Amino acid sequence: MNFLNRAWLSVTRRKGKSLLLFALIFIIANVIAGAISIQQASKRVEEKIKHDMGATATIEPDNEALQKAYSEDPNFRFDVSLTPKLIDQVGQSSYVKYYDYNVSEAVGAENLERYTSDYMKEQEENGSLGTSPDQKYYAFRFKGVQYANILDIEEKKVNLVDGRVLTQEEVNSGAAVGLISKRVADLNNLKIGDSITLTNYGLDYSGSSDGNVSEANVTNLGDYTVEIVGIFEVPAQQYGTESSGSSAGQPYRNDLDLAFMEQGMNNTVYTSNKTVAKISEASSQFYQEVYGEESGAAPVYYSPVYVLNKPEDVAKFKEENMALLPEYHTITASSDQYDTIAAPVQSMSKLAGYVLIVAILAAILIITLVVLLFLRDRKHELGIYLSFGEQKSKVFGQILIEVLLIAFVAITLAVFTGNLLANSLSGSLIQNQLEKQPADMGGVFYNLAVLGTHNYTTDDVISAYKVSMTPIYLLIMYAVGLGTTLLATIAPLTYILRLNPKKIMM
DSSP: OOHHHHHHHHHHHOHHHHHHHHHHHHHHHHHHHHHHHHHHHHHHHHHHHHHHHOSEEEEEEOHHHHHHHHHHOTTOOOOOOOOHHHHHHHHTSTTEEEEEEEOEEEEBOSSOOOOOOHHHHHHHHTTSSOOOTTGGGGSEEEEEESSTTOHHHHTTSSEEEEEOOOOHHHHHHTOSEEEEEHHHHHHTTOOTTOEEEEEEEEEEOTTSSTTOGGGSEEEEEEEEEEEEEEEEEOOOOOOOOOOTTOOTTSOOHHHHHHHHHHHHHHTEEEEEHHHHHHHHHHHHHHHHHHTTOOOOOOOOOOEEEEEESSGGGHHHHHHHHGGGSOTTEEEEEGGGGHHHHTHHHHHHHHHHHHHHHHHHHHHHHHHHHHHHHHHHHTHHHHHHHHHTTOOHHHHHHHHHHHHHHHHHHHHHHHHHHHHHHHHHHHHHHHHHHHHHSOGGGSBOOOOHHHHOSOOOBHHHHHHHOOOOOOHHHHHHHHHHHHHHHHHHHHHHHHHHHTOOHHHHHO
């Protein structure tokens, strides 16, 4: 009889010991399966949310470093401007798919009606949101581009519905052409080929009381006429998401963020950086004179946006380019907020990792002791095999197969029960982490106009969290379960190598 048959007969005839080993492995395997399920679910959530957030990055002031600098030197002066040369240098990274940098300026218009969303109108009517009397002076926004295809259209933040984008020649020359939103076009009966005139206003509040706009000195710093060459549409936003801490009759924080963003994007006019830079320089010069600052070259502030090849490239992109940045600057990515809003899920995943390590160590210890005890009870049986000339390697293999056979059945059942266990425990664990989380950590609002169009919250992460059985989960579970069992069995099997059949049979 070969050792494989002996292994099978040994398992089926020693039912008590087989069931005992099965029960021990099954219990431990359930803990291991639950921990692996939670970790895999957490990983899937991270991949999904970060993918939805996109792989965009920007260079911005490092607020933490600046606060430290100001605390050490109250007279500290910070130059926030970034040169196109530096922006282009960072854009040459192999991790960048394409990039752009923008100059933005608020402008007004005498004969152009701005778009106001229904949601904002409701908030203004019920008194939840006030209006500023000087709003008409910055009702629109010129957004300059260097990337002729327009990054927002490439990234589907807005959709081109009529006309065309800019040409690179128009961008380089600063041609008086631009794109407006369909909402503004419909409100003002505009079409491709029409022209609009926007005005750059300078508001001098120095002679007014408490910044009263009615007493402000309003100066026309220049009219800018652009021909409409394209019309874009802003995707509709979904309102009605409740946010903790919102009082009755007040707009929910998420909805208000979305409304401001939607309204701002609809009142945006895309044109060349060169055109908007002229507006920016005129505004800077005006306010230098108003506030008595030393006159000099008016700074132009560029906001770069880098679209990376994939979300996984964010860390590598930061590592590669941080050394190129001027002091007190940092790289911020659209996915950076994940670590903040996903704190409950990440804490649970970390806890599951600790449980997994403890369970594996416990499994190795318990299985080692049980197998060693079983081997001592079977000393005479093993001595007989050896006295008949059976090779120690085959006796070794028989015991290994016996344990792995029982373990395979136990792990197979634990794959299902452990997954169910993880699913039932996840809810209470997440709730427990939420109760420990500070009230103001439920959501993070980044500069969405630069990095993206989504304001993700902890609720979004939790709703995306689902424990499920996947091929990767099965592969990891069997690898960890059988690997642990194999490791725990090999150590006591050295007992066989020390057996002397003559002494045993005497």
